[in-house]
Amino acid sequence: MEEHYPFTLPPLPFAYDALLPELDEKTMYFHHDKHFAAYVETLNHLLERRPVYQSWPLWKLCRDWAELPDEIRQGVRNNAGGVYNHDLYFRTLHPTPVSSPGALLLGAIERDFGGLQALKGAIKTAALGQFGSGWAWLTAESDGRLSVCKTANQDTPLPLLPLLCCDVWEHAYYLQYQNRRAEYFENWWRLVDWPQLSSVYSQVISRCPRCPHP
Structure with missing residues (x-):
């Protein structure tokens, strides 16, 4: 993902059918090529006549949207968040077999949390407890402390550093699971790319970055 405008849709990091049977090909196509792409296109459209904000990195657009002019504020909040969240979502999925966290993470x-199963339970509670559309998150502070939270719509947990997100918008699962969000969550959990998360977490500990990036 580009640091700032103009943004382009990152390619899906695996084949459309690579996550079967947990997530099917049709869901991957519409989720990535239609929904994610629409957030990218709309965000660029909002910024194309606003050169003063074109240098803002994506994380700043998400975190500091309240500083934007009235005419684009809510649109950028929604669409920058949609780009940021979906970029992380797809990059933290990986085909089975199920992986596991590295020693540091x-x-x-x-x-x-008391263990991996307890963490799973905390994220599942957040995912199932999000009324309507939104996200469940595993986040880190600059000192490495972990926490779980949920956000509505396309809001992000910034300035906390997002490590992992479960998309609970219906477009993420409804074609395959209909209203069975809990079943979707269980199968999504099997696809978490723990080596990738472990690598990012190691960087958090070693660098303690001031500004969170996806």
């Missing part, structure tokens, strides 16, 4: 999970 696993230690933090055990410290802050």
Whole structure:
């Protein structure tokens, strides 16, 4: 994903059918090529006549949307968040077999949640408890402390560093699971790319970045 405008749709990091049977080909196509693409296109459209904001990185558009002019504020809030969230969502999925966290991340999970199953339970509670559209998140602070939260619509948990997100908008699962959000969550959990998350978490610990990036 580009640092700032103009943004382009990142390619899906796997084949459309690579996540079967957990997530099917039709869902991947519409979720990535239609929904994600629409957020990218709309965000660019909102910014094309606003050169003063074209240098803002994506994370700043998401975090500091309240500073934008009235005419584009809500649109950028919605669409920058849609770009940021979907970019992270697809990059943290990986075909089975199921992976596991590295030692450093696993230690933090055990410290802050009591174990991987407890973390899963916390994220599932957030995902199922989000009324309507939104996201469930695993986030980190600059000192490595982990927490779980949920956000509505396309809001992000910034300035916390998002490590993992479960998309609970209906377009993420309804073609395959209809109203069975809990079943979708269980199968989504099997696809989490723990090596990728572990690598990002190691960077958090070693660098303590001031500004969170997806």
